[in-house]
Amino acid sequence: MKGKIGKSIKKIDVAEKTGGYARYIADMRFESMLHAKTLRSSKPRAKIKGIDIPEIPQGYYIVDRNDVPGKNRVKMIVNDQPFFAEDVVNYIGEPILLVVGPDKEKIIKILSEIKVYYEAVKPVFTIEEAEKLNTTPIYGEDNCFADYEIEKGDPDEAFGRAAKIVENEYRTGYQEHIYLEPQGMIGIYESNRVTVYGSMQCPYFVKNALIQGLGWGGDRIRVVQTTTGGAFGGKEEYPSLIAGHVAFAAVKAGKPVRLIFNRKEDIQATTKRHPSIIRLKTALDDHKKIIATDVDIKMDGGAYSGLSNVVLQRAMFAATGVYNIPNVRVRGRAFATNNVPSGALRGFGGPQAFFAIEMNMHALADHVSEDPLDFKIKHMLKKGDHTVTGGVLRQDVKLDEMTDMVLGMSDYRKKYDEFSKNDDQVLRGIGLSLFYHGCAFTGSGEKDIIKAEVKLKKREDGKVLILIANVDMGQGAQTTLRKIVARTLCIPVDDVIYENPDTDVVPDSGPTVASRTVMIVGFLLDKAAQELKAEWEKAPEVEVHKVYEQPGYIRWDQETFEGDAYPVYSWGTNVVEVEVDPVTCEIKVKGIWGVYDVGTAIDERIIQGQIEGGISQGLGYATIEVMNSKDGKILQDSITDYIIPCSMYFPGIESKLIDSYYEYGPYGAKCAGELPFIGAAPALASAVQNALNVQIKRIPVTPEYLMETAEGEN
Amino acid sequence: MVRAYRPPDFQSALTIMRENRAIPLAGGTDLMVSRRRWSGLSPFFAKPVLFIGHLEEIKRVEIDITNIKIGSACSLASLLEHREIPEVLKIVISQMATPAIRNIGTLGGNICNASPAGDALPVLYAMDASVVLQRKAEIRTLPIEKFITGPGETVLKDDELLTSIIIPKKSYNVGFYRKVGTRQANSLSKLSFQGLARIEEGKISDIRISFGAVAMTVIRSREIEEILIEKSGKEIEKLIPEVSSLYSAVIKPIDDQRSNIRYRKTISLKLLRYFLRTVLISKIG
Amino acid sequence: MKINFILNGKNVWVETDPLKRLLDVLREDFGLTGVKEGCGEGECGTCTVLIHGKIAYSCIIPVGAADHAEIMTIEGYRKTERYKALQDAFAEAGSVQCGFCTPGFVLAAESLLREDARPGETAIREAISGNLCRCTGYNMIVEGIKIASLKGKGLW
Numbered sequence A: 001m002k003g004k005i006g007k008s009i010k011k012i013d014v015a016e017k018t019g020g021y022a023r024y025i026a027d028m029r030f031e032s033m034l035h036a037k038t039l040r041s042s043k044p045r046a047k048i049k050g051i052d053i054p055e056i057p058q059g060y061y062i063v064d065r066n067d068v069p070g071k072n073r074v075k076m077i078v079n080d081q082p083f084f085a086e087d088v089v090n091y092i093g094e095p096i097l098l099v100v101g102p103d104k105e106k107i108i109k110i111l112s113e114i115k116v117y118y119e120a121v122k123p124v125f126t127i128e129e130a131e132k133l134n135t136t137p138i139y140g141e142d143n144c145f146a147d148y149e150i151e152k153g154d155p156d157e158a159f160g161r162a163a164k165i166v167e168n169e170y171r172t173g174y175q176e177h178i179y180l181e182p183q184g185m186i187g188i189y190e191s192n193r194v195t196v197y198g199s200m201q202c203p204y205f206v207k208n209a210l211i212q213g214l215g216w217g218g219d220r221i222r223v224v225q226t227t228t229g230g231a232f233g234g235k236e237e238y239p240s241l242i243a244g245h246v247a248f249a250a251v252k253a254g255k256p257v258r259l260i261f262n263r264k265e266d267i268q269a270t271t272k273r274h275p276s277i278i279r280l281k282t283a284l285d286d287h288k289k290i291i292a293t294d295v296d297i298k299m300d301g302g303a304y305s306g307l308s309n310v311v312l313q314r315a316m317f318a319a320t321g322v323y324n325i326p327n328v329r330v331r332g333r334a335f336a337t338n339n340v341p342s343g344a345l346r347g348f349g350g351p352q353a354f355f356a357i358e359m360n361m362h363a364l365a366d367h368v369s370e371d372p373l374d375f376k377i378k379h380m381l382k383k384g385d386h387t388v389t390g391g392v393l394r395q396d397v398k399l400d401e402m403t404d405m406v407l408g409m410s411d412y413r414k415k416y417d418e419f420s421k422n423d424d425q426v427l428r429g430i431g432l433s434l435f436y437h438g439c440a441f442t443g444s445g446e447k448d449i450i451k452a453e454v455k456l457k458k459r460e461d462g463k464v465l466i467l468i469a470n471v472d473m474g475q476g477a478q479t480t481l482r483k484i485v486a487r488t489l490c491i492p493v494d495d496v497i498y499e500n501p502d503t504d505v506v507p508d509s510g511p512t513v514a515s516r517t518v519m520i521v522g523f524l525l526d527k528a529a530q531e532l533k534a535e536w537e538k539a540p541e542v543e544v545h546k547v548y549e550q551p552g553y554i555r556w557d558q559e560t561f562e563g564d565a566y567p568v569y570s571w572g573t574n575v576v577e578v579e580v581d582p583v584t585c586e587i588k589v590k591g592i593w594g595v596y597d598v599g600t601a602i603d604e605r606i607i608q609g610q611i612e613g614g615i616s617q618g619l620g621y622a623t624i625e626v627m628n629s630k631d632g633k634i635l636q637d638s639i640t641d642y643i644i645p646c647s648m649y650f651p652g653i654e655s656k657l658i659d660s661y662y663e664y665g666p667y668g669a670k671c672a673g674e675l676p677f678i679g680a681a682p683a684l685a686s687a688v689q690n691a692l693n694v695q696i697k698r699i700p701v702t703p704e705y706l707m708e709t710a711e712g713e714n
Numbered sequence B: 001m002v003r004a005y006r007p008p009d010f011q012s013a014l015t016i017m018r019e020n021r022a023i024p025l026a027g028g029t030d031l032m033v034s035r036r037r038w039s040g041l042s043p044f045f046a047k048p049v050l051f052i053g054h055l056e057e058i059k060r061v062e063i064d065i066t067n068i069k070i071g072s073a074c075s076l077a078s079l080l081e082h083r084e085i086p087e088v089l090k091i092v093i094s095q096m097a098t099p100a101i102r103n104i105g106t107l108g109g110n111i112c113n114a115s116p117a118g119d120a121l122p123v124l125y126a127m128d129a130s131v132v133l134q135r136k137a138e139i140r141t142l143p144i145e146k147f148i149t150g151p152g153e154t155v156l157k158d159d160e161l162l163t164s165i166i167i168p169k170k171s172y173n174v175g176f177y178r179k180v181g182t183r184q185a186n187s188l189s190k191l192s193f194q195g196l197a198r199i200e201e202g203k204i205s206d207i208r209i210s211f212g213a214v215a216m217t218v219i220r221s222r223e224i225e226e227i228l229i230e231k232s233g234k235e236i237e238k239l240i241p242e243v244s245s246l247y248s249a250v251i252k253p254i255d256d257q258r259s260n261i262r263y264r265k266t267i268s269l270k271l272l273r274y275f276l277r278t279v280l281i282s283k284i285g
Numbered sequence C: 001m002k003i004n005f006i007l008n009g010k011n012v013w014v015e016t017d018p019l020k021r022l023l024d025v026l027r028e029d030f031g032l033t034g035v036k037e038g039c040g041e042g043e044c045g046t047c048t049v050l051i052h053g054k055i056a057y058s059c060i061i062p063v064g065a066a067d068h069a070e071i072m073t074i075e076g077y078r079k080t081e082r083y084k085a086l087q088d089a090f091a092e093a094g095s096v097q098c099g100f101c102t103p104g105f106v107l108a109a110e111s112l113l114r115e116d117a118r119p120g121e122t123a124i125r126e127a128i129s130g131n132l133c134r135c136t137g138y139n140m141i142v143e144g145i146k147i148a149s150l151k152g153k154g155l156w
């Protein structure tokens, strides 16, 4: 390979996917495979008083809590979620048992004949109810999965001398992943070992969950990722649960067992983005400068803790956005409710926080009669500044350069002035957002928790195998990681082999999450490749093994949340132009521009794909993706009712990357997968604000909400 | 497993209906979704099913001097391609579902499904469409508003088929249709508005107004329309508040997973006013 | 019921419940797993097939309604020159991420291009409006179809 590494190559998996050759989990067949279907709780919160099970014909099985040989808890940060409900259920859709057998018709019949006796317990459905603690807590004593506080500078002192204090509250709703391939797993029990195949992001999360659930040694457990039809965080923690199900079922039945969700089940029972309520209290001085902010973040974590505390941390660490605010207090709480568990989704707490912060900056500017963009620019972070957690921004911060670029591309200033002079015929507006994403795991998580290992192996035929546990879920890891290795070894990309990971073969290079794959795993592979290159001639077969080492500059205290919350940051700015229909309040997106600093792009077209896909998903989140839960039940539980963008929804996107280089990333790469999502909602909401001259305080910005807001302000 | 019949021709279809009281399946785009079960299993039907989507006799469009007669099993896509189908109907159909669904879904299916959100209905009400119903030895014709009696409810007898839809030929010089869904394309209606009118010599000689998805069935009121007949632009302007409040009394939407009462009602009335003021009056001049 | 149809250019028949979804018949009876199930309710287009050259969603078509139809799935289409042009264009434009939606888009593109060999942007967006893609945000698919129509000159 010659030239810039970023020059795009043909994505490795295009032919197999386009031609329908690729095998996703639902496409796999095994001899005498059985089907499984889940019996789920129909109550949001109840004690299970008893379960009547009809006579089960030969060859059919009920698999429940009693079939979990190890610990009936899905391995997560806190082990509170059972594989199968025990004496209580905490959300509608919680799995109670599986019915397993060869004939679907019979399985359905058995399911319909099972009767569960519930004794209702007073449920908790909202953040407000959870906070009030008006019934027995679901979790701990205060119903909080996490309750953190961080402080920077001296906020009390600063609020004391403020010329002005402004308070605003923002709300964000659920978001569902809608990966197009629903969740699915197949479990096989053979020669005293369990193998689980499935659609997943984190083979070793799944393996560790099986070790705990089965209570077996890791040598008896194998996990294989199958080509994954989209994930976006939805296949980070959730697959561990259903991998357990098929594993227990396979052990009990002695046959392969397949569990494939249909869409409704997938929407009703799997994780979603945390809804949030974010309150910001801001102190300004006489010069219209922010001197302090007090941020209160509350999230609906759903019934089990899952990843809520880390999602919350990410939101908290982003609590001042891209702005340098000297005095800060942030409180963050993730509450337990009797809703379906919330979980990982692209951005991981960032989108909620950045929406609130960006809108708040806008509102503050209005408050002090300054141009919102100028107001933002004057507070912008620079290299050397300190973050909320007191970390130092060591790398370049090119926000001003990026802002200039995006202003030029979108003609923002001119349009903003023009659109601000409202005439009622066409309501046009333009909005700009500034944002970042902290790359990889929080603080020293890569060193203390993940401890990634990679292997590279030169085979006798000269081909090189990448042995890692990270997956391609569409984001292009198969291509980018191959490119890195090929370039370092100076061999053709086609000579690098990277199969879907199989835990029998690959070491634990960590989960495919947190936009860490290229930056962390790619960097390790680069180092491994350098070593392999040096040892290339030593033997016909050479294997090198590399373990993550933390860059020396990172300082982090996980107890106090002090120091470098992330190894480095990727930055972005987005401009969105909209037109709002004066009669129906429907929003039409007319233009989208973005400039990003992701370090070196390993493949420009793949980055473009991340940008475009991220923006699209972010605009959906901001506008049409309405999901409400009523009495613990998701109301929009089909793709008919939970609407995601289609091809007609918005126009082309113009995006650019700026030159930047991170010395601890492969060829200078930082993170890119989640970043583009984050800026879409605040840019869109600001644009609508500009069009209608109202304050937008929640997403999704639905026509219903706009109509009510406009009526309210008239 | 229930029986399914695939008759060779329309007459046999009627015989099967008489003998089996079957559920007709035209395109199946409504039925296959509402009756679906676990993947791999056939959808659930309590009664035998009769395939009618392939029957040529009910897939034709016939035109005479006064009427356009559309076979019930004409696919939505075929109507878009047909030269004689009124433009106002095409505008509506082109905003229904997506190309693949329109290739399969039929006009008859949309009518018999009788969903309050059925998009073809408001324009058919507005055009005074009627439906031809046939069973062995009986044919009857009913105005569409007599045919649909409630959400999912029609007066179709259990051995009867809808064979065609008759639309009187009329020329309108004002047409205005708005479908409001969650997404610009491919989503079910939160509400819809249809206005048709004929302006002659600065006055309204004919006007039809209908609302979709904001009541149990499509709303169309001839009494209210009557108020506007023979009126000039100025007069209409003055009548807008009255007409609005009359419609307001009959628009009775619901809260559901797609929208809420307040939005549906407010926007329906705003569209009405927009139609009267911005579309009609500006056309009258 | 015995149902006959032409599948990917071959005369085939199947003895089955005519109400069974065409999708299940294709996947289970014929092993054509390029036809995917993303929703099962006509909303996503991952189960797209061509019936007489036009796109249709096999998840909401009972196989009995497809009697005597000419059905093409990605497995048949991928043998054609036109497919090759689309595949190359999709590679060039970055139209493919997770790939779960991709065969559906390819068939939607074919159905468009055979009617209109040089479609404009709006026509392309309209033609694929029933196919959902959660990964790409669509523009790169639209671009892929444009490239195919230019480079595949003469094929359609």
Ligand SMILES: Cc1cc2nc3c(=O)[nH]c(=O)nc-3n(C[C@H](O)[C@H](O)[C@H](O)COP(=O)(O)OP(=O)(O)OC[C@H]3O[C@@H](n4cnc5c(N)ncnc54)[C@H](O)[C@@H]3O)c2cc1C
Pocket: B023, B024, B025, B026, B027, B028, B029, B030, B031, B032, B033, B052, B072, B073, B095, B096, B097, B098, B101, B104, B105, B106, B107, B108, B109, B110, B111, B112, B113, B117, B118, B119, B120, B156, B160, B161, B162, B163, B186, B187, B188, B189, C041, C042, C043, C060
């Ligand atoms: C993804 C998707 C999107 C959709 N979008 C829209 C939309 O935007 N707007 C909209 O209005 N609809 C929409 N629909 C609904 C549906 O496609 C339409 O209502 C379509 O016109 C139904 O026609 P069909 O032939 O497929 O109906 P079928 O499912 O075959 O039949 C519907 C009902 O009518 C009865 N029936 C059908 N034909 C006859 C007959 N000749 N005589 C007696 N009874 C009969 C059937 O027994 C059944 O009860 C959508 C559906 C899907 C799956």
Ligand code: FES
Pocket: C036, C037, C038, C039, C040, C041, C042, C043, C044, C045, C046, C047, C048, C057, C058, C059, C060
């Ligand atoms: S699976 Fe058929 S349209 Fe989604």
Ligand code: FES
Pocket: A180, A229, A230, A474, C095, C096, C097, C098, C099, C100, C101, C102, C132, C133, C134, C135, C136
């Ligand atoms: S590429 Fe993943 S859904 Fe389209």
